[in-house]
Amino acid sequence: MRFKGLDLNLLVALDVLLDERSVSAAAQRLHLSQPAMSAALKRLREYFNDDLLQQTGKRMVPTPHAMQVSEQIKAVLHDVEALISQSTLFDPSSSQRRFTLTASDYIATVLLAPLLRKLFRIAPGLQFDILPPGDTTSSLMEQGKLDLAILPESQLSTSHPSVLLFTERFVVVGCANNPMLSKPLTEDKFYEASHVVVKLGRVRPASIAQTSIDARGRARKEDVIASSFLLAPELVVGSPHLTVMHERLALKFAEILPIRIAQMPFNLEPMSEHLQHNEARATDPGLIWLIQQIQDQVQFTLPMDAN
Structure with a gap:
């Protein structure tokens, strides 16, 4: 389909090219040959009267014009996808979506x-x-x-x-034979213990539980840092460490691991x-x-x- 002389399929190619910044990677993503993708880039350059991607050393860098239109192209493709979705009947028993x-x-x-x-x-x-x-x-x-x-x-x-x-509530989890959990856990004992702490991502590294605990203004002993809540229960087994995690997840792990679950020794808002x-x-x-x-x-x- 053409709109004002532009093959609209080329917008898909341009979107992928600007994402990948590589002709070969874009070709692979769209299941095209590299010559076909190079030809698409050539046609796009002719239509927009702009290089769109410029070779700088071993890298391809978008031109200022390409950066300017990039988000507009994504918005157009998104709107087309939404239009198609709205006009298509959905049968879950046969859909390949x-x-x-x-x-x-x-x-x-x-x-x-x-x-x-x-x-x-x-x-x-x-x-x-x-x-x-x-x-x-x-x-x-x-x-x-x-x-x-x-x-x-x-x-x-x-x-x-x-x-x-x-x-979801948060609970304290430790090894089943951890003596600290053999009686009700106090706030002071909680902070005296060593902890497995889960931190996620770069921009927002602290989990919701960690953020809530930090807001109380008293630091835990972060002896072990884990990247996933699925690791935390394994890491407390056979150790003196405690960890704070979601109650439902803790109950699932309690079915397969020798861990003990205790209530938080202070008020922590549910997530x-x-x-x-x-x-x-x-x-x-x-x-x-x-x-x-x-x-x-x-x-x-x-x-x-x-x-």
Whole structure:
């Protein structure tokens, strides 16, 4: 299809070229030959009367004009995708659609794993990309590259709608034979203990639990730093360390590891997990169906009154 003399398929090529900044990488991503991608770049340069990508040493660098139009191109492609989604009937039993979600390892374990076991029975053709939250989550949501994000309230985008899924308490976890947990844990004992602390990402390194504890103005002994809440229970086994983690995740690990769960020795606000999607996808029938499946799964396995 052409619009004012431009083959609109070339916009897809330009978007990928600006993302990859490499003709060969863009060709591989679009399943094209390198000569075909080079030809597409040549046509784009002629149409825009601009080099778009310039060779600088071993790297290709976008020109100022390319940087200027980059976000506009993403917005156009996103709007086209949203239009197609809105006008297409969605049949989960036969759909081959791939959904892209962002969720923490904790959410993947307590919510998405049981949900996917159900969905693979009723919608066997669906595919899922589950990305960890990170420094680019907000931009991916803005660009329409995420179908859904499941995030704590503090990490939500203010530009898109969200709905509360459930709340979660934090608990203290230690080895089953840790003498510190043989009786009610006091606040002083908590701070005297060595800890496994989970830190995530670069821009926002502290977890919600760590941020809440830090806000009390009293530092823990961070003897072990872990990059995932799935590692923390393993790291306290056979050690004097304690860790703070989500109650539901701790209960899952208590079924397979020799750990003991204790209540927090001071008040720590529960965490709320929310479901968010790009506002342009509000009428996407496939997304509406998936959101309902997630909400149903929460009611089935993570009831709101569990806390």
